[in-house]
Amino acid sequence: MFFYLSKLLGFVISPLIWVFILFIYSFRTKIESRAKKARIAGVVLLYLCCNSFVVDECFRQWEPVSPDYELMTTKFDGAIILGGIGTIDQRLQKINFGGSADRLFQIVPLYYKGQIKKIIFTGGSGSIEFPKDKEGLYVKKYLKSINLPDSALLIESESKNTYENAIFTKKLMDSLNMKGNFLLVTSAYHMPRSVAIFKKAGFKNITPYITNKVSGVRRYTFDHLFIPNSGALSALHMLLHEWIGFIVYKIKGYA
16 A cells, blocks of 8 residues: 555656646636736746756755765675666566666676675565566676676565665575675665665664765856756656655654
8 A cells, every 4th residue: 555655646746746736726716816826836836846956956955975985995795776776678578777777887896896795686666567577686687697696696576665675675684694784775865765764674784875966066057047957847856756755754664
């Protein structure tokens, strides 16, 4: 039920849905003053949600900052990589990597450099329509295709959300008596919730390793400050979904 509810919430909190509701209301109401206010509110809301500077600042306040591990000599027993890094190609039966695949691609070089001993990937199917397309199995297939040995891999492929990522991974690692220091690898915007959930699940020695950060150097160029950007709207929806997820997980005691 929680899995399906999260999908529904993802739809409800979309800024575009709010804008459509305002415009639909403006055409339905018979009071012209209310219709005018609803249209103005819709335009203003859409502009703010498409403003790159505003959205960038929201991410800047939320995303944590971590050290540059590539410049460190610290060694870790493994890196726990959270799923949600691509979609499954039904015809070719392979994974098509998306922007969040940075979680995986940042870590593979650390294995070859000897900074981590094992790559631990956690992620099943996040799709209601295709529950059998378990991401972890396709990631394992990819990693073996680039010659990573089985001994370097640990795959958890049943989890559907971050809470299950933590619970199922902890159970799997405990069954193998795996202990030590581990990197926790996920996107920057997703890290605050992930760290809280994994610590709640019983992980003691985890170090955040952030990837594909959205906020960068603060920019004051004209286009960044004033020109609407559909990419900003998409990024804001992602951040709002993360905020709601964090609140819900706190209420349920998962984080």
